[in-house]
Amino acid sequence: MRTKSTHEWRAGAASADAPGASALTPGETPGAGPLESHESRVFLGVPVHRIVSLLWAAPFLLFLVYPMAEGFQSPPSTRVAAIIALSVALSGVYIVIWLVNDATPVSQRLTTTLVVWLALLLGLQVALTALIDHGGGWGGVYTLCYVASPVVFLLPRRTLFPGLGVLLAIAIVETLVWPQEGLVPLGVVTVTTIFSMTGRQASDRQRMREVEAQQALALSQERERTRISADLHDILGQSLTGISVKLDLTGRLLDAGRVEEARAQIDEVTDLTRTALADVRAVVAANRTLLPATEIDSARTLLGAAGVRLEVIRQGEPAPGTPSTLVAHVIREATTNALKHASPSLVLVTLRPNGVRVVNDGVGRGRLSDVLSPRRPASEFAASGSGLAGLADRVAGRGRLTWGPEGDSWVLDLVLDG
Template structure:
């Protein structure tokens, strides 16, 4: 006869909790039989009405306990529950003249409702108080001593069962809340990953587009054919960047190390930076090729965009990739810009080490990624 659990934060309730509560009302059949056996009169009529109102109030009280409490606390719902418990107690007492000791059945419903709806300490205190009061009443009223044994134990057992149900539902509620939080974190991480990928893609592509556009503008009055070639490259770069963005949004995008080496050659040449690049990438393990490709892309983008370098070199080994230049470096990137932050995230995922900062042997900037050998 325990009520359905309330749907508070951290607690899971039945969608049809009132049906679950109404099922337990069949125990009130003892009260109904006692009232019907009582001689007709005022107290019998009062008892029948009180019994019907008791059942309705109990179901309504369960419905109140099922309502979500947005603030996570008990007020004002706790006040409603206290009022509901007092109404149940009053309706039980109104049955006393005609139903006699059978009203003790109602105390089981009251105790279970208190344990489920009130704060745990208050609910247990109410249940204990009711159990003690029932035991005292049985001992005080002589007619009840032989026919009412076990009601106090029934109150205790109902309170204990309800307490167990409440704890189980609270644990389940906390588990669901934790799962929702993990899902939200996963969504946030995925958004961050996509944002980082889009930054890397557009940052590189738009930088090259800007450099080639400037070069084409300078060539318009000098070499028209070469300017047209640069404009054709701009169109191709724009289409490739658009395709990369679409593929990234669909989580289908991957980059190749040879492709990034070729793209770095074109970007550095367009920026009038003399470059030394590896001719092949066959010695790099497949697992690290994508990381090395992102490293080259990010470093070359920063060289073209920020460094004002005249010379750059890409050094590629099976367990490391290093890009150095002779420019002035980039304070924003060295301080942990968005590009390096995304690159560091990728390196951490593979247990690699990222080193970025000013060169120690000569002026310039260095980006190096080392993987476990």
């Protein structure tokens, strides 16, 4: 059985329930500051995105099986102890290199940190391979996979292919120097590199899509600023020119002692200023107006950049004016909350003549179930401002706004009166 729990807001409820409560803004949670982006969050002093990269690269630690097996199958000796020690050191450096460098870096600058750690990693790999193969063993060349993965993912793109060339040369040299290894290790290193390159290219494409989305948004904002500037210039330019001319004429009339005519000019200047003020207010009001179609397009761009699917069901369109603007505000707020407080895979927008319903499936994977739990007192959400509380203030007297979890989903629903 599906249960439904929501916060409900009726006209005046926000101010009546808790006039002193603090507002919940789109980027905040009660008792917490603004939520940080994935790339800016840290865990134990390490950026989270680096930990994620390490988890992706961790399976390559399986290649330690070869040198460790070589060591444990041999009689105890200094050489065996050295093999085990170098294997442990190699795995340690391999882990650290992911934690101190960014994977698929945006910057094209080759950092000293990366060069030092790659050199250390390669040095340990060569030493371990020499120690294993010089004593008649085999499997050392396999450990070159430890170098291949960081080279592919950590090098800036402009140095990636030169780095791959050096890696290939080292693999060939090691295969020739220790022929007992055969060609299988070289093939394994090659396949590892190819799979890593596939992952790198996918990551680069995703980053490019995000950059293109950001550029499109910036271009749209710039066009909007240009349009607003043009509107203000057209409105104020003519009005201010007229005011300037009439004030100059007023001064001349006063100098000539023609007071009544000067007074008439002042009255006209007053009318011009009132008209200009009304025009400016109209421009501001027009730019405050949001449209559902525009907000849906914006949501599709933002959600798409985050890998979230957006589906829209149109059961009708809200009336122009205030109903349409309120629906657009709900779509914007629901999109913002889904991206900042949850980890949805799908956002479903149902557009109706009397409102809108926005559902996302991220309640079980994000923080919405905790942040906006119906178990919290309504007073924590009931203040004027932005976010859900501010949205409730906008809706007050015009309909009902509800939000909260429904089963495994989280719902923001607007039903307009009449």
